[in-house]
Amino acid sequence: MSTTTVETMVLNMGPQHPSTHGVLRVILELDGETVVDAEPVIGYLHTGIEKTAEYRTWHQAIVLVDRMDYVASVTNNLGYVLAVEKLLGLPVPPRAQYIRVMMAELQRIASHLVWLGTHALDMGAVAPFWYGFQGREQILDLLELISGARFHTSFLRVGGVARDLPEGFPEQLQAFLHDFPAWLDTYLGLLDQNPIWLERLRHIGVVSAQDAIDWGLGGPTLRGSGVNWDLRKAAPYCSYDHFDFRVPVGKTGDVYDRYRVRMEEMAQSLKIVRQAFDGLPEGPVKVEDPHYSLPPRPLLGQSMESLIHHFKLASEAFSVPAGETYTAIEGPRGELGFYLVSDGGNRPYRMRVRPPCFYNLQALPAMVRGRLVADVVACIGSIDIILGEVDR
């Protein structure tokens, strides 16, 4: 009787490793260069955001959710304020909705550019990283102009946005709308026909449509597998039904298809930004109900009532009727859901965030089993994880 024993080696990839996009640790079991099994280990960036939110007023939590997916803060804000507004039954002025859409789509492009740059860098292509971040710089400048911050904008408010668009915004946005298509061509020109790029991406990390749904994957990782599911179309929020755009989907569900989907999504987002800017309605940018929005600064010196409203909002803050909601939006990485439970107080009783990256990362072992170590790097890049959101 003969027995064959295969000796495998256990290798720690991360948590300090440039291609693990932050602080992800993957325990790889290897047979030579072939991955027998992989186990992602997470939690290094756990900051207890869900717990902290229970001790903050409904408005203060906006600043917290900014810090989860730190390359897409506007999207986090949007999901959160929409959920709170749903509990309140608060209608948001159309101008505020359009500004939100514009910012969210700019943010989506910026987020995809971080993915593009780092993913290409992992695959050995350095140039897309520089060019990608150069294109993203224009978006960060725009966000800075609007909100004063490049990363953690915290610009959305329950009932609208903090301020109207500033002077100089239209010109700067026009410049971006003019420049960005050329940037997109540059990125595609660098990668699309690149034989090394294609070799590293095609038929790697394949996930079938059925599996993608079963794993709870989201965003381009789900659509790359051919599932036509985008909450902006399937359950439009924040007036997304006003805009004409296409939802790109892949066919084979490999790393290459996820790349194609994200590249096309950037072009579609640009289209939405342009439409939102052209159709920007006039009017207020937040609800004028003083129970939810701070009164305009000049009024504080003239009206006692405004002073009282301001004091109440800034100290005690508004309360939200008892109830609960699960409100989800299409973030750059998939379904970003907020499950909010209110006990009628001025703080969330429970804030649960459905982090799309968390579910996407869970499927990593299934993508890499039986493949080479180098493919693990390709797969991690293709699911576009942000550990701040995975760990919260």
Add this chain to the structure above:
Amino acid sequence: MPEAQLLAELAAALPEGVREAHPEGEAWALVDRSCLLEACRHLKAAGMNFLADLTAVDYPERTPRFEVVYHLLAIPQGWRLRLKVPVEEASAEVDSVATVWKAAPWAEREVFDLFGIRFAGHPDLKRILLPDEWEDHPLRKDFPLTGKKPAEEASRG
């Protein structure tokens, strides 16, 4: 409204297990934990193929204390349904739905980690966000925000 129909079918299939059904607004049902797995299998067969999220809420003043919450979605129909399963503190355990949706294991580990609720039949139940040697379950209401002292003394920020 398809959600109402789904709830009615669920209640008809599991008359003992579905304690409450609320088709209005965001549809949800209160399901007895003995029937959870059956209810999930039934709903998946009815089209709820996407486990959007799985989490828990702690209500220390209620009995049973915890609620495990399942957010289900049907792709491409877009139906959404929420299942809530009451779990008492003394035997904080529910059946794992890992065999129904591949999405479940990590979310169940997180609930185990942060609430201390166990999942029977889970393929690999261990902490996920906190270190293995951690002792408490921070999302329980009696765990303080800062420091290690009773919650009532901790600052309510």
